[in-house]
Every structure is written in C-alpha cells, then in structure tokens.
Amino acid sequence: MARIVFATGNKGKLKEIRSIMADLNMEIVSMKEAGVDPEIVEDGKTFKENAFIKAREVAKLLKDDIVMADDSGLVIDALNGEPGIYSARYLGEDTPYSVKNADLIKRLEGVENKDRTARFVCVVACVFPDKTEAFGEGVIEGRIGYEERGENGFGYDPIFYLPDKDVTTAELSEEDKNAISHRGNALRAVKDHVLRWSRENS
Numbered sequence: 001m002a003r004i005v006f007a008t009g010n011k012g013k014l015k016e017i018r019s020i021m022a023d024l025n026m027e028i029v030s031m032k033e034a035g036v037d038p039e040i041v042e043d044g045k046t047f048k049e050n051a052f053i054k055a056r057e058v059a060k061l062l063k064d065d066i067v068m069a070d071d072s073g074l075v076i077d078a079l080n081g082e083p084g085i086y087s088a089r090y091l092g093e094d095t096p097y098s099v100k101n102a103d104l105i106k107r108l109e110g111v112e113n114k115d116r117t118a119r120f121v122c123v124v125a126c127v128f129p130d131k132t133e134a135f136g137e138g139v140i141e142g143r144i145g146y147e148e149r150g151e152n153g154f155g156y157d158p159i160f161y162l163p164d165k166d167v168t169t170a171e172l173s174e175e176d177k178n179a180i181s182h183r184g185n186a187l188r189a190v191k192d193h194v195l196r197w198s199r200e201n202s
Contacts, residue, residue, distance in 0.1 A: 002129055003028070004028045004066045014030055024191060036061045047073065055127045058127075059131070072121060073087030073088070117142075119139050134190060136189025138185025
C-alpha cells in the first residue's frame with residue numbers, strides 16, 4: 001500500500017496530521033523522513049495554489065507515494081485579511097510566534113471585540129502516484145484575543161479565541177482541537193479522496 005508523504009517539516013503539524021488520519025492505517029512520513037527536500041517557491045496567490053505548488057514539487061521526486069501538502073493561515077478581517085497566505089512568513093519565518101502574536105494584538109489595539117473577527121483557513125492538496133489530484137478545504141471562525149492564552153497547539157493558536165467555547169484554540173485538548181480545526185476539517189475532506197483512490201487502485 002502506498003504511504004503518505006506530507007510536505008512539511010513542522011513537528012506540531014505532523015503530529016496533528018497523524019492523529020487525524022490514523023484511521024487510514026497508512027504510514028505517514030514527512031518530506032525529510034522520505035529523503036526529499038526540494039527547493040519550493042510558494043508564489044501562489046491563494047492557499048490552494050500554494051498547497052498544490054508544494055505537493056507537485058515533492059511528487060516529482062517520489063514515484064509510488066501519495067503526496068500531500070497544506071497551506072494554511074490566519075485571516076484577520078480588521079487587517080484586510082493579513083497575515084493570510086503569508087502567515088508562516090509574517091515578520092520572518094524564524095521569528096517566534098510569541099513575537100508575531102504580540103505584534104498582531106498590538107495592531108488591533110482599539111478594535112472592538114465584535115470587529116476582531118478572524119478565521120483559520122487550511123487547504124490540503126493531494127497528488128496520487130498516477131498524478132491525479134484532489135484537495136480538501138477547512139475553515140474555523142473566531143476572533144483575535146487580547147492576550148495569549150493556553151499552552152496547547154502552536155503558531156497563532158494562543159490568540160485565536162472561540163467565543164462559543166470561551167477558549168483559545170491553544171486551550172483546547174488535542175482531541176477537541178482536531179475535531180473542529182481548519183486542518184482537521186481539510187484533512188477529513190481529503191481523506192475521502194484517499195479512500196476512494198485506494199479502493200479503485202487496490
């Protein structure tokens with residue numbers, strides 16, 4: 001059976017992916033674990049374009065594997081959609097998220113709670129060994145908090161507040177977060193395509 005190679009080096013993200021996709025009973029490895037590290041230029045204008053850029057570049061180097069890549073980010077309405085597709089690169093790729101989060105909170109000073117609306121968006125692109133393609137998209141709506149809260153999750157999770165639950169996504173358990181997260185929703189959508197492809201090619 002084909003394995004899934006996910007085009008990421010983010011350990012937190014890979015842990016989430018393995019948890020959400022566990023019922024596929026397929027080996028899921030990172031690019032590094034698969035022994036590939038292509039030079040990828042993410043010059044797409046949307047999450048979907050960037051996800052497919054990554055997946056296609058990795059798929060060129062792997063013949064028998066299902067390749068997946070995601071592009072995800074935080075979209076803040078009061079900041080005209082920033083940081084958006086540049087979420088990972090916002091203030092520099094190597095800048096700690098504590099600094100990024102503090103900067104976004106500062107930029108929203110004076111913005112009322114009802115206007116602090118935001119969403120996490122994720123698109124997972126999938127390239128199969130026969131080069132057919134599929135994708136899944138997930139969104140979770142929330143607001144930007146006034147301070148970092150929570151020790152779970154990673155990235156922008158500590159400032160992404162869910163009003164209906166009165167928690168940030170960094171205050172959710174891993175299980176609860178995966179059940180509602182943008183990445184969880186996108187992965188579950190693409191999982192159906194993997195199951196269908198596996199049935200047709202078994």
